[in-house]
Amino acid sequence: MLQDPIKSQLRTHFASLAHPVELAASLDDGAKSRELHELLHDLASLSDKISVADYAEDARRPSFVVRRPGGVEGIRFAGIPMGHEFTSLILAVLQVGGHAPKFSAELAEQIRALDGEYEFETYISLSCQNCPDVVQALNAMTVLNPNIRHTMIDGALFQDEVAARNIMSVPQVFLNGQPFGSGRMDAEGILVKLDTGATARAAKKLGEKAPFDVLVLGAGPAGASGAVYAARKGLRTGIVAERFGGQVLDTMAIENFISVPETEGPKFAAALEAHVRHYEVDITTGQQATSLKPAVSRGGFHEITMASGATLRTKSLILAPGARWRHMNVPGEDFYRNKGVAYCPHCDGPLFKGKRVAVIGGGNSGVEAAIDLAGIVSHVTLLEFADTLRADEVLQTKLRSLPNVRIITGALTQEVLGDGQRVTGLTYRERANEREHRVELEGIFVQIGLVPNTEWLRDTLALTERGEIEVDAHGATSVPGVFAAGDATTTPYKQIIIATGDGAKAALSAFDYLIRLPVVNADKAAA
Structure with missing residues (x-):
């Protein structure tokens, strides 16, 4: 089932397994079960630490559990995790086999400290680009905390369940049999819903950050480019966003970014994040800006307040909030969203x-x-x-x-x-x-089409009737020291390559703005 080049790569990855891994399958006589049987045995053939066993307890067939031999619990897959979910399967094998999930030490400890019993079920489609983020986050949490269990369910394969639960969009997550959330979520977002004190702690920590030279709001192509260019100038740079990648994460194929003949949105977003992390950029995700208070004088600090209540200060600001899907705004649309x-x-x-x-x-x-x-x-x-x-x-x-x-x-x-x-x-x-x-x-x-995410800026700086941020040839807005880039601006042609250029231009303009500021002491600037 797996091609030889993929098998060769997986042998290399599986060579580092520290513990044995068992793939315990629940199968029937159907074609999909035979397909899953072939996949699991292909994986087992690539490492002497991987074995296949029968698991008769699961009512969903075909399905399987990734677990330690002799164990009861593990990471469950109801369906055949190919397509976008193949990476989820490989990560599950590696993490059950001893590889630590790529979480910060603080986040990992927060997951381990969760009390209670959490039985998650995530309905996905194999063509969904947003689904793997949710599946991989919950799988990793399962590895860290035995009180957390997770099952990925291919909605196309288990359509009776989809119909019974009235699922008409993916990813859809259920917790202990009840709806928990929909759409793309990472571990931080999931924890915010599970750990009621997480938001307050995150806001407190965020509000304690020192002022930035350049703060970028938004982590799509424009925001990532702006952060890289600002950091390369030696400026204290921060980037804050709801999610890294922005609208790119919802893009299936990218075939017009010069020098990259073909890629997919999530891969491109991951490359953007890796590039930003190559520099000393303070990165915060899971945060949404709600208001901007411009500096009262040239050289003062702009203040940005987040939905969490945290406030950040910065000498210059790059707005790259991006855009979202435009709605029809007709009767019934809101009521039947995710219901058809x-x-x-x-x-x-x-x-x-x-x-x-x-x-x-x-x-x-x-x-x-x-x-x-x-x-x-x-x-x-x-x-x-x-x-x-x-x-x-x-x-x-x-x-x-x-x-x-x-x-x-x-x-x-x-x-x-x-x-x-x-x-x-x-x-x-x-x-x-x-x-x-x-x-x-x-x-x-x-x-x-798209709608710019600028409602929160309506009374702060100049916007067009369509809500786009008005910028000049340098990316400057109507507020001194505030620049903007990407799909939320008046720059024509909403394209990824144009957004990255916009971000670079905004960062260079911010640098030019900063070096021309009068020298003032910190107390005076804060005033």
């Missing part, structure tokens, strides 16, 4: 196998989504507001060649319909004649 209304076709598409779906938006993202979904679902209806599709011609040609796709242009979505539990359809109006129509379906994928 989705924004990531790669993540949630497999949950709609054999069903009818709509894609809203005729740009590149919408047409690409429709093409991908057409290979999974029974039928795709693409709705575009304009009279013609806006996607590249090559994508339009591919889309029109698909037999199970209907294209409707000049259509304005009016309402998302449902039965109280899940989506059942939508209504749209023909712009040309005002006629209304109803489309019966089970899923709606919204692909109509």
Whole structure:
């Protein structure tokens, strides 16, 4: 099942296993069980410390447990963890075999100190790029604390469970049988929900940090680039964000970043983080900025307050908050979000196998989504507001060649319909004649662009009507000492390569701003 180059790499990794690892499988006579049987025996053939055993207690088949021989508990996989989850499997083997999870000492100790019993279940799809972060975080926590147990469940393989629990987006996490969270989460975010005192402790620690020369808000391509350029100038640099990578983490394929012919969003985000960590940059994730208080005088400190209550001070600031998916803002959309209304076709598409779906938006993202979904679902209806599709011609040609796709242009979505539990359809109006129509379906994928994450800046600096931060040719905003970069700004063309250039420019401008400040003592600056 595994190709020889992959086997060669895994032999090298497994050579460092410190403890024996048992892969205990629950199988039946189905094709998927035979596939899993082959995978597990392939892995066992790569190290004399890995063995395969039967495990009859698990009702989910095919499934298996990664554990120490003779053990009862371990890391569970219900399904075949290939695709994006293959790394989760290999990490589970390594960590059960003695490799310590890559957590800070403080975070690891916090996990070990958790009291109580925690039975986590995470529903995923193998094409989801966000799911492995959640799976790997919970698996690692399982290794550190025997009171924590975790099972990854492939929603496409266990569709009865998905239907029973009304799961229509991934990742979806349950704790002790109850909904716990959805979407991308790391260990820090999970702990915040488990350890009620974690937020206050994190805020206190964050607020005790000394003022920065340059503080970057946002850790996508623009923020990462700004942090690297600032640190290389010898400036005391910090970067604060909800997650490292930003919108890139939700990108399936990147094929236009010059010098990198092809990569995936999570890999690119990991490379960004590794590059930033190569320098002395103070990195904080899991934090969201809520307000900015500009310095009262040139050379003073800007103050940024976080949702946690912490306040940071900095001589110069680079805003790179990025953007999020634009919503339709029609009745029913909010109510049925994650109940049939989705924004990531790669993540949630497999949950709609054999069903009818709509894609809203005729740009590149919408047409690409429709093409991908057409290979999974029974039928795709693409709705575009304009009279013609806006996607590249090559994508339009591919889309029109698909037999199970209907294209409707000049259509304005009016309402998302449902039965109280899940989506059942939508209504749209023909712009040309005002006629209304109803489309019966089970899923709606919204692909109509991005909205800048700038609401919290509305009363602080100049924004456009669309909420974009107004910047000049140097990345400077309307507030002296505050610069901005990336998708949240007025810079045209929202592309990764442009965002990285924006971040570099903002950092160089911040450096130029700092070296021209008058020399003042610390007490006067603080005032």
